Structures are given as structure tokens and as C-alpha cells.
Amino acid sequence: MTVLIAYATTEGQTRKIARFCADHLIARGLSVELLPLADLEDEDHVDMARFDAAILAGSLHGMRLQPQLVRFAARHAAALNDRPGLFLMVSLAAAGNDPQEHKDLARLSSEFAETSGWAPGKVVHVAGAFRFTQYDFFKSLAMRWIAHSKGEVVDPHADREYTDWAALADLMARWPDAGPKG
Ligand SMILES: Cc1cc2nc3c(=O)[nH]c(=O)nc-3n(C[C@H](O)[C@H](O)[C@H](O)COP(=O)(O)O)c2cc1C
Structure with missing residues (x-):
């Protein structure tokens, strides 16, 4: 199985998370391609047919995800929807217990799915870092x-x-789960 991990990062925590996920999937014997979306030119072609599953990751700044992440998900929504998909949304709100902030996270991830047209099989809110x-x-x-x-x-x-590395390792030990969209 070949997994795409495409990520956007502003201060580097999501890059660290993406690399961590890659290392854990590779240790399981999966093939992984890490794609930093900041390096992607608009005209660059990414052949989604090469991938059996995809993880997209990005972080919140001022309640917004990186635009290059939204563009990438929208451009490849059809292919992404055909594969097991995991969205890792990194924020500091995920580190706390404020119910309103957790509601906001759920709303923002739903809005991301609506705007991009990508409906990931699994969404995980990952606590980020002060950098x-x-x-x-x-x-x-x-x-x-x-x-x-x-x-x-x-x-x-x-x-x-604040990133819970043990929880992420646990997730990477079993994702994609059995089921049509992981
Ligand atoms: C200027 C700025 C704005 C931020 N805005 C939010 C926010 O609206 N909600 C939130 O939960 N976290 C917010 N954060 C926290 C980031 O999501 C967190 O630091 C995350 O680890 C950043 O990931 P990155 O290093 O991959 O960009 C903000 C951080 C910065 C520096």
C-alpha cells in the first residue's frame, strides 16, 4: 500500500507530525510519500492514481487553515473521496478542554470538507505547539x-x-482501519 501524506505548516509542528506519521507507517511496511504543499507549484501535477490512501494535515491560524491545503483538497477531492482518507487538523484549541473551542474545531473541519468537497473517512484534531x-x-x-x-x-x-505522540503512534498502528473509507 502506498500512502500520500500531504501537509501544510506555518511554524513547523505539522511537518513534524507528518514526518512522525510517515515513520510509523513505513515501520509497518507501507510506502509513504511526504508532500509539503508549500513546495507545490499551481501547475504541478500530482498523480493520485499512485496512492491507495491519503493523509492531509494542516494547522489553524486565526481560525483558518492554510489556503494551499484547501486548494489541494479541492483539486483532488474526487480521487481523495475514492480512497481511505484521514484529515489531521492541528491547533492549540485541541490541547484544551474548552467546549466552545472544541465546537469551533468541529465546525471548521466540517466547513473544510464542504468547501473542498473532500469528505475524509476520519478527522482527528491534533494538539499543536507554541513555537x-x-x-x-x-x-x-x-x-x-x-x-x-x-x-x-x-x-x-x-x-x-502539546502533541500527544503516543495517541498518534496508536492511530498510525491501525489506520486505515477496515472499512470502505478508512
Ligand atoms: C498567529 C497564530 C494564530 C493561531 N490561531 C489559532 C487559532 O485560531 N486556533 C487554534 O486553535 N490555534 C491557533 N494557533 C495555534 C497553532 O494552530 C499551533 O501553534 C500549531 O501547532 C501550528 O502548527 P504549524 O507549526 O504546523 O503551523 C495559532 C498560532 C499562531 C502562531
Whole structure:
């Protein structure tokens, strides 16, 4: 089985997540192609016929996913809908327990499916990270304020990861599950 993992990242956490998933699938004997969507030119052709299943991953910034992820899902929706599909949506809201934020995540992933036309068999909300080492002054200020408002004490010179790697490893040990769309 050959799996496509296409991802969009802004500060790098989703890249780390995508690579982690790739390593785990490869360890199971699957073939994996990692596709960083930022490197994809509009006219680049991706032959979906080569893939038996696909994972798409992207992260939230200001309640929005990266536009290149939405474009890619829309362009390949028909082929993606024919294969087991997993959408990994990375955010900080997924790290907390705020019911309103979790409702927002569910709404945003449904909107993504509607806008793109891709209906993944499985959607998983993955907790991301504060990546202070990647932020400019203003982003750092904004993220410190967000951390403070959530009662988190963060070191503005270090990254803080919330990603549950054990849960992801567990998911990669069994995905795609038996069933028509994984
Ligand atoms: C400027 C900015 C805006 C963000 N907006 C949101 C948001 O609206 N909702 C959320 O849950 N997380 C938000 N986050 C957190 C990111 O989703 C989180 O840091 C994630 O790990 C980023 O993944 P990436 O490094 O792959 O881009 C934001 C982060 C930054 C830096």
C-alpha cells in the first residue's frame, strides 16, 4: 500500500507530525510519500492514481487553515473521496478542554470538507505547539497573551509541545482501519 501524506505548516509542528506519521507507517511496511504543499507549484501535477490512501494535515491560524491545503483538497477531492482518507487538523484549541473551542474545531473541519468537497473517512484534531523560536516579535506577543489567557505559563524563548505522540503512534498502528473509507 502506498500512502500520500500531504501537509501544510506555518511554524513547523505539522511537518513534524507528518514526518512522525510517515515513520510509523513505513515501520509497518507501507510506502509513504511526504508532500509539503508549500513546495507545490499551481501547475504541478500530482498523480493520485499512485496512492491507495491519503493523509492531509494542516494547522489553524486565526481560525483558518492554510489556503494551499484547501486548494489541494479541492483539486483532488474526487480521487481523495475514492480512497481511505484521514484529515489531521492541528491547533492549540485541541490541547484544551474548552467546549466552545472544541465546537469551533468541529465546525471548521466540517466547513473544510464542504468547501473542498473532500469528505475524509476520519478527522482527528491534533494538539499543536507554541513555537516561540519561530515567532517574530508581534506573534510572540500575541501568543504570550493567548497562553496567559489560558492560564499557561510559557517561556517565551522556548517551544512548548502539546502533541500527544503516543495517541498518534496508536492511530498510525491501525489506520486505515477496515472499512470502505478508512
Ligand atoms: C498567529 C497564530 C494564530 C493561531 N490561531 C489559532 C487559532 O485560531 N486556533 C487554534 O486553535 N490555534 C491557533 N494557533 C495555534 C497553532 O494552530 C499551533 O501553534 C500549531 O501547532 C501550528 O502548527 P504549524 O507549526 O504546523 O503551523 C495559532 C498560532 C499562531 C502562531
